Amino acid sequence: MLPSIAYDPALPICARREEIRRAIEQHPIVIVCGETGSGKTTQIPKILLEMGRGAAGLIGHTQPRRIAARSVAARIAEELKTELGQLVGYKVRFHDKVGVRTAIKLMTDGILLAETQGDPQLRAYGTLVIDEAHERSLNIDFLLGYLKQLAPRRPDLKVVITSATIDAEKFSRHFDGAPVIEVSGRLYPVEVRYRPVGGDAEDTTRDEEEQALADAVQELCREGPGDLLVFLPGEREIRDAAQVLRRLAPARPGEAREILPLYARLSAAEQDRVFRPGAARRVVLATNVAETSLTVPRIRYVVDTGQARVKRYSYRNKVEMLRVEDISQAAARQRAGRCGRLADGVCLRLYSEAEFAARPAYTDPELLRSSLAAVILRSLSLGLGKVEEFPFLDAPAPRAIADGYALLAELGAVDERNDLTGIGRELARLPLDPRIGRMLIAARDERCAEQML
Structure with missing residues (x-):
């Protein structure tokens, strides 16, 4: 028996519930474009469950990262007032929390790809939700191609492709004219401020970069209450930034402040600290894992360094290398969208508006840089x-x-x-x-x- 399913009317996707339901009933593949904060990641599985889609086969829901699969599963289970591992479960590398009663199964896209070897027609699933398709990882591109081939052989299978920033028409053409439903996102306005480091990014010193980061955090702490999310390229930069902030941006007298890391390899216990805020103001130092499905509670301010660590094939050295690169405009908008969910937000970018305008519109697919x-x-x-x-x-x-x-x-x-x-x-x-x-x-x-x- 299904639990009572309730929706938060404040989430923009809830206003489009009937339209999404009709599209899924009438088409084998539906594309939902929802901006950050639209509620697509947590509400679409509930819509599918309410439609009865979890009865004849699992509702499979993929995420690009383990940390997202686990946290999204926990959030949906909480909203359905059920214990994790019962109606809602998850499967990631080294962890399988799926039971006999599970109807909604969160997993990484790599897990679903691996399952195609033992179950080529994916008969275990009646519905598949491919989330964060805009990331265009190798796994996502392989899955989208595989599902295009599978669709004619599985007319009973429903596929929902969801994303925040996506070239909707391109995806629609790939799936033979699949309908596209666009959902607005952010609940509150976000003010974007540009604070380029040292004026000319090419000539900045390490000291200038460290001071710019500390100044940005202090500026946002003066704005008012609320937690900060700082985007950095990788784990090493997170460790360095934590030391810099303790040295150059100490808490004001009487202010309790906590600095927390957030990256893919973090232990489950460390992850839980990020998702369970306490009384102190938190400064969360994160990689791009926090750009999409992960919603860090209580965030009102974002500091965007404008960089990410990207794997790219070097034609000169003939090997794949991890390099720190400037992010795309789409990724920058994703980062800004992380605040403005609870109240008006502020995103402070450590680069100029001209630099932003010169960046590519979208992140290039992993396939084309591998x-x-x-x-x-x-x-x-x-x-x-x-x-x-x-x-x-x-x-x-x-x-x-x-x-x-x-x-x-x-x-x-x-x-x-x-x-x-x-x-x-x-x-x-x-x-x-x-x-x-x-x-x-x-x-x-x-x-x-x-x-x-």
Whole structure:
């Protein structure tokens, strides 16, 4: 028996509930574009449950990151007044909290992709929600292509693709004219202020960057009550920033202030500290994991450094590298949207308005900045077929595909028919650039791993 399902009328998506319900009833695939704060991530599964979609097959709901899958599952379970692991469960790497009564299953997109190997038609699911499609990770692009192929063979399957900032028409064309429902987002206005570091970003010193961050936090703390969310490129920068703020931006007399980290590899206990605010004002230092599905409570102010750590294939060095890069305009808007949910918000950007205008509109898909050898390896290992025949949203160039196959052949990962070899299957299990992975395998075989490392 289903619990009583209630909706928060303050969430913009609730006003479009009937329209979304009708679209799902009438079409196999529906695209919902909802700005940050629209409620799409938590409310769409409830709409589907109310439609009876969880009875004949699971409502599968994918998230790009483990931390989001876990926190979204906890939030939906709380709203449905049910214990996590009962009606609402989640499955991520190393954790499976799905029970026999589960109707809504949160998971990472990588988990769903892996399940296609044992269940090619995804018969366990009656409905799939692919959230945060705008991130265009490799897993998301593989899933979207796979679902395009699967749809004609599973007419009973309903697919809802949700996103915040998305090229809606492009997605609609990919899915043969699927309907697009756009939902407004932010509940309160957000003021954006530009505070470029040292005037000319190319010539800034580390001291200037540290002082700019401290000044930004102090400026926002003077605005009034409310917590701060500071976006930084990675874990190392978060650790450094915590030290800088303790040194250069101490709490004012009588003010209790807490500095908390938030990144993907954080332990569950540390994550819970972020989602359970106490009496002190909190300064949450986060990577881009906090850009989308994760809603950190009580945030009224955002500091955006304008950077993220991005994996990109280097054609010069022939390996994938993690680099700190400027974020896109879409990502910057996502970050600004993290405040303004409870009251008027302020987003302070540590770069100029001209720099913002010069940035690309959207983040480029991971597929187009990855080693094609790694993409081919993943496609073959998942049984998704030849990359050149797969229906990607943005197909890689034929020359890049040929280069990818040539490298895999050189590494002994594919045979003359471009099928995976034993070495290729081993390489596919390693979350590394294929060249680095091949070195590790060879070092193991030659018993010189310690020397190689």
